[in-house]
Amino acid sequence: MSIRNNLRVTLFVLSLLPIILLSVLSFHMISDRLISAEKVNLKQTASTNSQGLKALLESRQTEAHLLAQESSIYEYASFALTKSASKSGSPLYGNAMELLNRRSRTLSYFQNIKVFDKSNSVILSTDRYDINTKAPDNLSLTYMRATGNNANAVSGILKKKLTDGSYHYFIEIGCPIKDRNNHKKILGYLVGTLDLSSLDTYLNSMTAGKGSYTFCLDKYGNYIFHPNSRYIGTNIKDDHLSRLVTDYYSGKAEETGSFQYTFESTDTIYGYSILKDMGWVLVMKRDTSAVTSLARIILYIFMTGIAVCSLVMLLASDKIATFYTEPILELKNTLRTASEGNLKAQSNIKSRNEFGELSRNLNKMLHIVRNSYNELAAMHEELIIKEDQLRQNYNHIEYLAYHDVLTDLPNKMAFIERVNQAISASPGSNRLHAVYFVDLDDFKTVNDTLGHEYGDNLLSQTAAHLLSLTANDDILARAGGDEFLLFRENLDNEKEATDFAAAIIESLKTPFHINEEAIYVSLSIGIALYPKNGLTHNSLIKNADIAMYKSKDTGKNKYTLFDVTMEEELNRNSLITEVLRHAIANEEVYVVYQPQYNIRKEKMTGFEALMRIRNPKLGELYPQEFIPIAEESGMITELGEWILREACLFNKKLIDSGFDSLTVSVNISSVQLSKANFIEIIQNILEETGLPAGNLELEVTESTLVSSLSNASVQLSSLQELGILISLDDFGTGYSSLNYLTNMPIDTLKMDKSFVNNICSNEKDARIASGIINLAHSMKLEVIAEGVERIEQLEVLRKNRCDIIQGYIYSKPLLPHILLETLMPDPADSEFNDPASASKASSETSYGNSESVNLS
Template identity: 40%
Template sequence: MPSISSSKKDSPIETLQNRELLAQFLKKEIQDHEQTKEKLSILAQFPEENPTPILRVTPQGQILYANPAAIPLLTAWDCHESSFLPPLWLETLQTCLEESECQYLEVQAGQRLYSFLISPFGNTQTLYLNGQDITERKKYEDQLLLLASVFEHSGEGIIIANHKMIVQRVNPGYEEITGYLEEEVTGKPPRLFEMGKKDTPLVLELRQSLSQEGAWQGEVWIQRKNGEAFPIRLSIRAIRNSKDVITHYIGSFHDITEIKRTEFKMEYQAYHDALTGLPNRLLFNDRLEKSLQSAQRHQQKLAVLFLDLDNFKDVNDSLGHQVGDLLLKSVSQKLLQCCREEDTVARLGGDEFVIILNKVQDHRDPIKVANRILQSLSQKIRLENHEIYAGVSIGISLFPEDGSDVDTLMRSADAAMYNAKKQGKNNYSLFTQAMGTKALKRLAMEYALHQALEKNEFTLHYQPKIETQTGKIVGTEALLRWNHSEKGLIPPADFIPLAEDTGLIIPIGQWVLRTACEQTKAWLDAGYSNLPVAVNLSAVQFQSENLLQSIQNILQETGLPAHYLNLEITENTVMANVKDSSQVLAKLSEMGVTISLDDFGTGYSSLSYLKKFSIDTLKIDRSFLEDLPDNAEDVAIAKAILSMAGSLKIRVVAEGVEREEQMQFMTDNHCDEVQGFLFSKPLPAEDFISWVQAREG
């Protein structure tokens, strides 16, 4: 403070000036003091109003001060002022004092994470702790680390380019998939996008999609560093900044070579026969459709050849399915050798093949091919020590004469093939309009057969069996009749072969078995214990896999005792596969069902085979009864059958007995049972039981 005293006596004016200077000085001092006081007050309020936690602690961690922002942390740590911080602080506090340097420590407080700056406070042996909530920053950092880890370790290739589509980074996945190192691609346009080729359709589509939608994805083919082309699934996204300006592009991709291989394999399997590798029906129809379109456009002809192997079933039944499969594969190769590369050879299924011959001049071209096929297949084929002759029947249809669409041409070729079979098999036949009429009739009959089951047009008629020695009724045979809604009764000979060809015999046969068992059980419940029923089994039924289970189910569901059911099976059916037939017949016998060998004398008629089968009854075919007792040859055959059956203790039934002399012959030669018009024609169930009642009187 400056001195204002004087050695001389001041004048009044000087005295006044000094007083003014003193007043000004004091005023300034007062103002400076107020400002300092205000600053100190503001400084003192800083910790209290600071939103970040501030603590002053001793080296031992005792809390000397905590601002309001620090209180929630103390609560989370279960602390309060004058108590001690958790032990995890002590090591860092000591380090800070010993080294006289600030330290950092990250600590958890509840669900939040804090980073504290620990500072020594002069020589006071106290420390200030200034905290910062880093929870969100830490999450962001963790996310960045995770993304960096994904980038480095992803199995997908990842590429980052700037807004000019210049590569800035690629990940190890990119290097592994493409063979290119990061330094070989950075600073250049991406090889994936071919951005240097501005006029490629892919690039134009990609640019437009990125510009309009900000993203693009699709399948493209690229090359590895070694030149190998391979497919990838590529996804690209544009990255925009806060001003909605594109700054980067990120692309990711993965190698889909194996996926494409699997897709190709699945597609191949969908359009090709698994056994032979030939086109299947689906692919054949597609190719025929395309061939027809081409032929129409260029006014050309084409031919369809429908092939069916002769006696293939015999090969399967006698030598087994494995040899049958080998035969089909061998035939496939021979057919391919007989045709041109531009032609199509397909397998429709089973033993049916079909061929498209494009650009033929007239019917002579397919005939030449048919003859080549017949010649090729007429040569013996050696398969697993077996020599096989694979005959084939071939039907030929021509476009446009025999049809202008796939279905019509196929129907025409199919009809011609059936005609070739009728001509003696191992032959070919050209389609004619007469065949078309027959094919249409056959198709209409097949449709009507489908409808017959649904409309309940089938019915059973019953013909009695008579014991020769007593004249008593000892059973009945159930015979199928079709009462067509428009055509009336249709004989079995007119529809059973078609039912067998189409497989409809299975559901029809099921219906016959069930209906016959239900009716016989009803008669049994009514007191007619002498009416066991015989039901004919077709070859298709006998060879079906679920025959035994089906019969067992029907017997259980109808309640008919098994010995009241007799199954009639033809010689040819059981002889088609002796081993399998023997097993099936034995199991049927175990169930209690009786077996009759139908049409005996028309097939093998071998005593040695009869001994292998579980046969209860032989039925002499009606053809041997027609001229009895006048025809010496028929007499000799009938007596031989009766004698053979007697020696084996097998009962014999003669069917087709229509005259008294036939009846007398059978009685005299110890035939057990007879049936025929001499006693009754087949009758509906109601009429049959009335006939039984009248006879038994």
């Protein structure tokens, strides 16, 4: 396209572009204003209509309440409460039924009205077939029994299939029939099923203009009302709309509001109002297109004006383009002549405007170009020299791509290429190669204590040291951080590979010196052999990495040769992680309780809750296997909260059965204790289960406290202020310190099983156990000895005035129902009056034969 046509088109477009932009901008501004106004309107309308709906439902509730207070019904409910035989022959029955049928005709919107006694049996009903039937699972009755309040739609939406195959939908409205002399005493319950279709007239009258209608949802997103009756009782199938009630209760949504949302491919404006007492939401909907119709009309008017203006601009742009392009063509011809080598060409534009000035400047430029031609030739020679410099820079960049900047070692990319070359050169042969994955032990401590400059220096010295141990054919690379990869090819046997790793570890017994400070370094090494442990670089590096972590897990400063069982162990840990993720939902986690017997008071004073997991694929999982995985993955928080709730519920059940002096002990991990809301979680569980705080004991280990002594002290003090007991578990096995006993809020000290095992045969262990007991008693702490299994151990502990024992000598961990059955016999015959028989009962009923010993 020529410059003239380009200019013509450009002028035409630029002249119309502001008008078009103004039109679009105006359209959007007006649309936004209309949509904002409509949101306010829908919000206000939804709020007003929800108040009307609430008032309508309250009137239905009032009518049911008045009916429940009628003398005939009240007197018959009182009579039915005291008579266990059939009551239909009573005159009170006839009067009550007559009143109920008469009011049923008056209150036609109630599909059925029933009166229940306290055992959930129907004693009056407008449907005679319901009389003397039972409703054991009726949520309205359960709610009224629990709260003593009226029940309004507690059971959710109910439906009944008609003979023509269609459905009617109902809600239940219930009122307790209370004793007039004692309002806390309930004589029975009146429940009416309200036909939702009775609300249609009111709800259909709710509108906010063209393209709008109203619908109502329950808290699960099911339609309670919709103009199209086939939707009633179905789910709205939209996460945002179905979550309105849930978001309100969780604080994410206001009680009334409005929003713009695309539902079923239609841009729509919604206004809603929550009926919080019922868990319903009233929603008013209007299509956005109906709201913005006025803005579209204005846009059409603008478009008409644009069409008229375009004709005028088309003619004007042609004239302007012709005026400005003729001098440009002259300049073009001059430049063409110069480009062909004639630098003496001149432009002849004489006008005094910018084109004339441009012509004169062009002539000057051509003169300068002629003078600069020789300079350009010299510059060409200089560029050739620059090219050589760029090639050198490229070589340096290529070097950096395959080397580590800090250590000057090859990087992982170069390492992989070298391994692939060795593997491809010996496919299917008997050649033996080795990949070493080397990791510095506790390198983070160096960085944290001495600084990153020391850490970098240490990495450099370690790299140089490792490099000095390698042969010419070996390759040492830095994989990243404090990890190194080493490859040795054409080894004679496995021993040569392991001997080299041992030599590396042995060579590092001499410390490195950084700024005149000696730093000792140890390494964890994993070894993978080709072709035994892998045929590709990925498998070899992965397996060497697995072996290296095995070295770290088993003590550090050692080497480990990869074995397939390591991968199996890693895979099992992954399977256990997956099992833990769904253990609660799949009901694979359960609790057993191990009783604690006070040998000084000669009675059971509590029990410890112990978590177990039984999975169909992996079988029985025990805490020593799944607890570390749960703590590492963070799932210990959910599991810990679950066992706390289960243990509290179980102990509350025992308290309600008369065992109010028993204490349940639950272990908590450092992950749980570090949570900011841990105190709130405990309070919520105690409130939810109704367990007194003094009947709960939380066990913490020394390893839990050592991570953050000050934070743990604050958390445990807050728990103790609530009345919860605190026990220090496994004392003496971790970071035992008198600091814990003097500064931490502790009520009980648990002596670890490792001291009890040899208490009869090892005088040192016996003295330690005696010292722990005396120390605890001096600080007014009770002592629990774990793992007591033999009578000799018991006698030594009794002699040293130990307070409580826990172990197989008394009882193995019991399933909840077995512990409950063991506790429940008549006190005069109770097996727990004889600890020996208690031990026998616990062992025989839950885990098979076990030694039974009299503890008294």
